[in-house]
Structure formats: C-alpha cells, structure tokens
Amino acid sequence: MPKKRKYPWYEKLQCYRKQVKMPDGHYKPVYADTEAEMDAKLETLKKEIQHELNTKLDPTAAQYAVKWFRLNTPELSPSRVRDYCIAINKYILPVIGNKKLRDVTQEDGKEIMVSMKDMSNSLQANVVCVLRNMFDDAEDDKLIIRTPFRRLKAGGYKSEEKTPLTDKQSSRLIAAVRGTKVYPFIMIGLYAGLRKEEILGLRWPNIHLEGNAPYIAVKERVTYDQGKPIHEPKLKSKASFRNVPIPLQLVECLTAEKECSPSDFVISNPQGQPRSAMSFRRLWQMVENRTIGPELNPETGKPMLDKKGNIIMQELGSYPAKHPDVVRLLDFKVTPHILRHTYITNLCRSGMNLKKIQYLAGHATAQITLNIYIHATENQPEDLAAEIKNAFKFVEANAEDKAKNQANNIVDFREWVAAQ
Secondary structure (H helix, E strand, C coil), rough: CCCCCCEEEEEECCCCEEEEEECCCCEEEEECHHHHHHHHHHHHHHHHHHHHHHHHHCEEEHHHHHHHHHHHHCCCHHHHHHHHHHHHHHHHHHHHHEHHHCCCCCHHHHHHHHHHEEEEEEEEHHHHHHHHHHHHHHHHHHCCCCCCCCCCCCCCEEECCCCCHHHHHHHHHHHHHHHCCHHHHHHHHHCCCCCHHHHHEEEEEEEEECCCCCCEECCCCEEEEEEEEEEECCCCHHHCEEECCCCCCHHHHHHHHHHHHHCEEEECCCCCCCCHHHHHHHHHHHHHHCEEEEEECCCCCEEEEECCCCCEEEECCCCCCCCCCCCCCCCCCCCHHHHHHHHHHHHCCCCCHHHHEEEEECCCHHHHHHHHHHHHHCCCCCHHHHHHHCCCCHHHHHHHHHHHHHHHHHHHHHHHHHCC
C-alpha cells in the first residue's frame, strides 16, 4: 500500500501544493517538490505571517511611522512632505524608532525636544505637530490607549522679529533695483503682498491690468523638490486663493514688464521657465549686492576687524569688487518675506477692516492677521506719548509741591534768623 502524502499533490505541475490563508483573508499557494521542502516553506511563511500580525497589532514606532507617512502625505506639497521626512527621520525615529508604539512615553517626547534644544522654535513646532498627529491616529486605531504627546510643547529660540520697511526704506529699495530683473519681484511683494512662492508661480494670464480695478488672481505657486521648481495649482491653504487689487505703481511696472516679457511667467529664468532655487538665489543677489554688510577679508572670507576688535562695515556708495557697476545704496536688511510683511503692515496702519486684510493677505485664520494688526497699529510711540504724559502727571505735581515747600521753608528760616 503506497504511503499517504502529507500534502496535496498537484498533478498538472507534478509537485506538492498547499493553500495557506493569509491575514487579509486571501489564500496563497505554496509549491514544493518534496514534503521536507514544503515543511520548510510553510514554517518560513508562518513566521512571516506572525511578524505581519505583530507589526499590525503591536508595531514599533518606526513601523507605524512608515505606514502613517504613506497614508498621510499623498495630498501634501513636496515642501511639506520634505518637512515630514526631516521631522520623522532626523529627530523622531533616532529617539523612539526601536520602541514599541505602546511603550513610548511623555519622557520620550521630552528627550526628542532635548535633542533639538539648539534648534529654532519653528522647527521644533513642526516636529511636535508630526508627533501629535501620528500618535493621535495611533490612539484612534486602538494601537495605544492614549497619546503621550497631548501636552508636548515646542521650545527653541524664536526667529528674529521681522521689522517692516518704512516708506523711506521702500522708496530707496525700489530706486536701488529699478531696471534690474529683480525689480518686478520687489514691486509685487511691496504692492500686492504675495508670498515668495506665489510670485514665482505668477503667470501673465492671471494678471488683469485693464478696467477700473486692476488685480492679480492668486491661483498658482512654485515649490521646490531638491532645488528643482515645481509649478502647481495648489496654494498654502484655501484662503490663499484670492484676487488682490493692485495700485497704480504696480500697474505701471507690470504693464512695462509684460510688453517685453518672452515668457508666460512674470518671474522666469532665461529659458522662460520657473526659476530653480539656485536661480532665485542669483536673482536675489541683486538686492544683496546693493546692501552694505561686513567688509570681508579677500583671503579668508571672514569679516575684517578694526584695532578695537569691531567689525568693519562697508560704506554706502561703495562698489562690490565683483560688481563694479553696482552701487551699495541700502543700509537695511531685506528678505522676500519682509516685502509681504511691509504690505500687510501698511494695510493695518491704513485703518482697513481686519477681515479684508485677512482676505488680501491670504491668511487661513483671523488670529494670524490680528497678531500683525495689533503689533502694527497699537503701542506705537506716537500713540502712547499722551498716555505716558498723563500717567506721570502726579509725579510732576508732587515735584512742584515739594519745590514750593522747600522754598517756603527757606523763607521761614530767614525770617527766624532776622528776628533773632
């Protein structure tokens, strides 16, 4: 009597075949020439299934982060995806990656913040945001009982407060760059308040210069993926889609630019395409070349010092060595965001309605606008001068009374001496 086979025999292929049910409910066929080979394959598959179940039901932080990232980033912009990658790979996983998700504690969150103690507040806030979102989802998925990062807060140093340009500084900046390729960028920033990526993604079909109310339709932007430009019809938020009326100064500038523009983009590279990160840096160099800074040692590239150890600054009206046709006319720092900040500050100081400013700025919430509005319109020296004067009236009155009393005492003393 022939020996009974341990596994089903598949006549068509002349081998053993076993159907194994997988965790997802589907069956997977396993083939082998011998029963011993089938035993080995089934044992390996069993371990793989157990590992998959363990990973699904009790994953490590790293295993869950991979899945969470895959499910939560498809709709994000390349720059935001890059922020998530940096937060997870550089700061989160080195601390908690090997720990079981259920074993991660509040102390681990503090450990992550300690490892970032020398980083900026904005970077720490991004990491905290990713941690909270990831562990909130893990709680919703019943993988952990409660997220340990609900009260985690970012620390770090805060970015230097941005000071808007004064009217005089704005005029000097415009005069310094007039006639250069960066001129339209400066004008759009100062007179329309668009973000850097919105200006770089701006195309002529979205600029309406005719009619009684010329405006810019903000619909597109340029972001970067490893320095390469990506033109996309996706803005920072829904509130970023807006129509921004533009004043006469900007209408004149854009009208002149449009007549000689060979590209569909307002700000383009020599090939008529959106500028790469490096190309934009070269464009902005036109502003920096016209701004004074520390005098650099031509051999070391470090700031030069005088006899007292103070940094020697370049002089207004001087010429950069590499650009002898350029004159340094600016003694204040300018960044692309300062242009937008100046625009919003000017709207605030004009007395415009807060909700209108929020719309024109493309802010997602009124609180963002309110913070700028309060800073721009309240607590200015000229507004506080009268209140300060009133606050110290009692000091002046007390001083006057004291002076009168002293004078009276002197008179009384003299009379007493004379009477003696």
